[in-house]
Amino acid sequence: MNRGIVTESRRKIPSVDKVVCEIGNCDLPRRVIVDVVRHELGLLRAEKKVPNFSWVMSRVRTAVDALQLAKIQPVINGTGIVIHTNFGRAPLGPALIKSLTAIGPGYTNLEYDLTSGERGHRATYLEHNLALLCEAEATTVVNNCAAALILILRHFTAKKKEVVISRGELIQIGGGFRIPEILEASGAKLREIGTTNKTSVKDYARALGPDTALILKVHRSNFFMGGFIESPGTDALAKLARSKRV
Numbered sequence: 001m002n003r004g005i006v007t008e009s010r011r012k013i014p015s016v017d018k019v020v021c022e023i024g025n026c027d028l029p030r031r032v033i034v035d036v037v038r039h040e041l042g043l044l045r046a047e048k049k050v051p052n053f054s055w056v057m058s059r060v061r062t063a064v065d066a067l068q069l070a071k072i073q074p075v076i077n078g079t080g081i082v083i084h085t086n087f088g089r090a091p092l093g094p095a096l097i098k099s100l101t102a103i104g105p106g107y108t109n110l111e112y113d114l115t116s117g118e119r120g121h122r123a124t125y126l127e128h129n130l131a132l133l134c135e136a137e138a139t140t141v142v143n144n145c146a147a148a149l150i151l152i153l154r155h156f157t158a159k160k161k162e163v164v165i166s167r168g169e170l171i172q173i174g175g176g177f178r179i180p181e182i183l184e185a186s187g188a189k190l191r192e193i194g195t196t197n198k199t200s201v202k203d204y205a206r207a208l209g210p211d212t213a214l215i216l217k218v219h220r221s222n223f224f225m226g227g228f229i230e231s232p233g234t235d236a237l238a239k240l241a242r243s244k245r246v
Contacts, residue, residue, distance in 0.1 A: 012050045013041055019060055028068060036063050085174060085221070146177055153186035153214075160213040161189040166199035168231060169218035179218055188213065198230040201240060208244045215241055 019037045026033055040060045044050055077087050092100075113120030123141060130139040142148050157163065163183060170192065172178045183190050191212070193203040204215060215237055240246075 013044050014053055014056060016041065019057065022057055023061065023064060026064060026068075028064065032067070033064060036060065036067060039063070146182055149182050150186050153183065153188045157186065157188045157213040160211050161187070162191050162209070162211040162213055163188045163216050164191045164193060164204060164207045164212060164214070165216040165218065166194045166203070166231065167192050168194060168196045168199055168225070168229075169216075169220065171218060171220060171223075173222055179216075183216075197225060197228060199232070200230055201232045201236050204232070204237060204240055205244075208240075208246055212244075212246050215246060 016034060016037050019041070020030070020033055023033060023037075037060055040063050041056075044056065050056075075087060077084055079087075083089050109120070111120055111122045112118075126141060127139045130141065131137065140151065142151065153163065165179070165183075170179050180190060189211075191207055193199060193207045208215075217234055217237055
C-alpha cells in the first residue's frame with residue numbers, strides 16, 4: 001500500500017469527539033472514556049485497512065465495557081470456596097463496617113500520640129494486640145504475602161543466608177508471585193532439597209548446617225499433587241528445626 005492510499009485510509013478514522021458522543025451515557029468519567037477512545041483509535045492508525053464506523057464503535061464499546069467491569073463491585077461467590085483470593089478473601093463483618101463508617105468521614109489519630117501530643121507510631125495498638133494474640137515478642141502488619149515473606153527472610157538471614165526449601169514448593173501463585181524470585185530479592189541463599197513429588201524429613205535433616213537460617217515451608221494454595229508423593233507437615237519440620245536449633 002503506497003503512502004497516498006494509507007493517508008486516505010486514515011482519514012476514514014472517526015474523530016475522538018464523534019466516538020465519545022456515540023457512546024452516550026456511561027458511568028465512567030469523561031476523561032477516562034476519552035483516553036480509551038484515543039487508545040483504540042491509535043491502534044487503528046497502525047492497521048492497513050480501517051473498518052467501517054460500526055465496527056470501530058463495537059471495538060471501542062468492548063474496551064469501555066471491559067474497563068467498567070474492572071471496577072471493584074459486588075459479586076456472588078458460587079465457587080464453594082469461602083475465603084476466595086480472587087473475590088477479596090474474607091468479607092468484612094458488620095462490626096468492622098460500623099467502625100469504618102464511624103472513623104472514615106473524619107480525622108483520626110493514625111500517626112498521632114494522644115498521650116504526648118506528638119507524632120506517634122501508626123500501628124501501636126494493632127501491633128500490641130496482635131503480638132498478644134499470637135504470643136509473639138513483636139509484630140508488624142503488611143498487606144500481601146510477598147511483603148511478609150521479604151521481611152521474614154531479611155530478618156532471619158541477616159547473618160546466616162541459607163534457606164532450605166523443597167523443590168516441590170518452588171512455586172508460582174497468582175500475580176506472578178514466584179518463591180525463588182522472592183528469595184533472591186531478599187538476599188537469601190536458596191538450598192533446594194528433595195524432588196518435585198517427594199521430599200522427606202531426612203532430606204531436610206541432611207540439608208541443615210552451620211549456614212542454615214531457616215526452613216521455608218510453602219502452602220500450595222492454588223494447586224495440588226496426587227499419586228506418588230511425600231511432603232512432611234509443619235509439625236515434623238518444627239520438631240526437626242528445634243532439635244537443630246534452626
